[in-house]
Amino acid sequence: MDTQITPDAAMPIDGQLSLPLDGAVSRRRSRPWVWRGAALLAIAGSIAYTRESLLPLLFLFVIVVPFEKMFPRHDQRVRREAFGTDIAHALMTPFTGVLTVAVAVPIAIASLIWIPALLVNPLVAMIPAAAMPFVGILLFDFTIYWAHRWSHEVSFLWRFHAIHHSTKTLDWVSGFRNHPLEAAILAPPFVFLVVAGFSAEFAGLLAVIQIVTGLFLHANVRWRWKPLHRIVITPEFHHWHHSNDPGAHNSNYSVFLPLWDIIFGTYFMPADRRPETYGVDEYIPDGVMAQLVHPMRGMRNPLSVLRHPLRSIRDGFRFSIEIVRQVWRTSRRPTHRVAN
Numbered sequence: 093m094d095t096q097i098t099p100d101a102a103m104p105i106d107g108q109l110s111l112p113l114d115g116a117v118s119r120r121r122s123r124p125w126v127w128r129g130a131a132l133l134a135i136a137g138s139i140a141y142t143r144e145s146l147l148p149l150l151f152l153f154v155i156v157v158p159f160e161k162m163f164p165r166h167d168q169r170v171r172r173e174a175f176g177t178d179i180a181h182a183l184m185t186p187f188t189g190v191l192t193v194a195v196a197v198p199i200a201i202a203s204l205i206w207i208p209a210l211l212v213n214p215l216v217a218m219i220p221a222a223a224m225p226f227v228g229i230l231l232f233d234f235t236i237y238w239a240h241r242w243s244h245e246v247s248f249l250w251r252f253h254a255i256h257h258s259t260k261t262l263d264w265v266s267g268f269r270n271h272p273l274e275a276a277i278l279a280p281p282f283v284f285l286v287v288a289g290f291s292a293e294f295a296g297l298l299a300v301i302q303i304v305t306g307l308f309l310h311a312n313v314r315w316r317w318k319p320l321h322r323i324v325i326t327p328e329f330h331h332w333h334h335s336n337d338p339g340a341h342n343s344n345y346s347v348f349l350p351l352w353d354i355i356f357g358t359y360f361m362p363a364d365r366r367p368e369t370y371g372v373d374e375y376i377p378d379g380v381m382a383q384l385v386h387p388m389r390g391m392r393n394p395l396s397v398l399r400h401p402l403r404s405i406r407d408g409f410r411f412s413i414e415i416v417r418q419v420w421r422t423s424r425r426p427t428h429r430v431a432n
Contacts, residue, residue, distance in 0.1 A: 146183075148182070148185075148307075149179075149182050149183070149265070152264045152265070152307060153264065156264040156308065156311050157264055159311065159313055160263060160264060160311060160312045160313060163313050163314050163315060164312055164313070164314060165262075165312045165313055165314040165331070166261075166262075166312055168261060168263070168312060170263075172261050172263070173261060174259065174260070174261065174378055175265070177269070177378055177380055177383070178259065178265045178266050178268055178269050179265060179268075180380035181268045181269045181270065181380050181383075182265060184380060185268065188270070188271075188272040188384070189272070191272035191273075192272045192273075192274070195272070195279075196278070197279070197283075199273075199279045199280070200279040200280055200282070201283075203239075203279070203280045205235065205280040205281075205283055205284045205287075206283055206284070206287045208284070209283070209284045209285075209286075209287035209288040210287060210288075212231075213287065213289045216288050216289035216290070217289055224290070225294070228285055228290050228294055228295075228298070229298065229348060229349075230349075231281075231284065231285060231288065231290075232281045232284075232285055232295070232298045232348075233346060233347060233348045233349050233351075233352060234352055235280055235281035235284045236277065236278070236280075236281040236302070236347050237345050237347075237352040237353070238423075239277045239278075239280045239281060240277055240345040240346075240347065241342075241345045241422070241423075242419055242422065242423075243274075243277055244342055244345070245342060245418070245425075246419055246422060248411075248415060251387040252271040252273045252274060252387045253271070254372055254374065254376060254387075255269060255270065255271040255376065255383050255384075255386070255387065256269055256270050256271070256274065257334060257370075257371070257372050258371060258372050258376035258383070259370065259371065260369075260370050260371035261312075261370065262310045262311075262312055262331060262334055262370055263311060263312040264307070264310070264311055264312070267306055267307040267309070268307070269383075271384060271387060272384070273387070278299050278302070278303075281295075281299070282295045282296065282299055285298070302347050302348070305348075306330075306347065308327075309325060309326075309327050309329075309330035310327075310330065310334075311327055313327055315327060315328075316328050316366075321361050322350055322354065323349075324348065324350070325346060325347060325348060325349070325350060328361070328366070328367075329344050329350060331366075331367040331370075332344050332360050332361065333345070334367070334370045335368070335369065335370060336369045336370055336371050336372065337367065337368070337369065339360070339362075339430070340360050340367065342358065343359065343360035343430075344358065344359065344360055344361075345358055354429070357427030357429045359429050359430070360429075360430045361430065362430050
């Protein structure tokens with residue numbers, strides 16, 4: 093088995109990749125009651141903005157929790173450790189969703205995914221209408237596979253995705269733990285499909301399906317569904333993706349079809365064991381507001397662009413080059429495949 097790149101090992105050798113540092117900001121600490129108060133205000137605002145935000149929680153609780161109790165993968169209580177943090181993430185979804193939409197377009201444009209989409213647009217126009225949905229699913233899954241993979245193996249992107257992986261318990265509510273800048277994963281596939289010639293409604297539907305199925309894949313159920321392992325994503329497949337087993341790091345990135353993990357050598361489904369531990373080794377604070385702020389540690393105040401425009405342009409260029417370098421390096425890294 094080839095040595096895998098763990099999230100920590102994905103950091104560049106010459107230092108952590110981040111935006112320019114501001115020592116005063118990185119050292120600043122706020123009192124816990126400030127974070128709790130901010131979280132309560134955000135939750136109250138989200139619920140006041142749309143009470144429909146409670147419906148997904150109620151639906152999952154009614155539909156999934158009974159199966160978790162009848163067929164548990166791990167013996168754990170409904171109100172387990174860090175349960176309040178994940179519930180807070182779920183209740184704040186309308187609030188964080190606004191931030192996600194606000195950054196989705198800039199992220200998609202900066203990813204340059206629209207360039208290959210323009211190249212395949214004439215080919216998409218030649219596809220028979222009956223085959224369009226199937227081709228669209230393949231293209232969406234292929235694009236999100238790489239966006240998801242880079243969010244693990246490019247250190248700056250991992251800052252934000254690590255929040256999702258920091259949960260040490262997988263169940264009906266843990267899938268809500270996300271940072272709003274996770275738009276880095278869903279924005280490029282959406283824009284790729286639209287520019288390639290698919291409708292925005294179709295691309296949006298796939299994004300919604302991915303989010304909903306992702307919530308179910310976190311469920312604490314012992315179903316293995318072994319005959320489906322190479323056909324569609326199962327809870328077992330995604331639990332291995334969340335596993336803190338060193339052998340499982342950087343594996344099982346697909347969100348619909350395991351095909352891409354099989355092709356690119358990141359498929360991990362051992363026959364002799366099952367995922368037992370989850371989470372990450374690095375420090376991630378508890379509490380929803382602390383987790384939203386944590387990835388921004390050490391970053392320079394955006395207003396510094398106004399004070400030092402030339403230096404900001406220089407640093408931004410260097411930052412972009414480093415991102416591209418890491419994307420290229422991780423895209424070419426040796427991979428392995430463990431299959432049952």
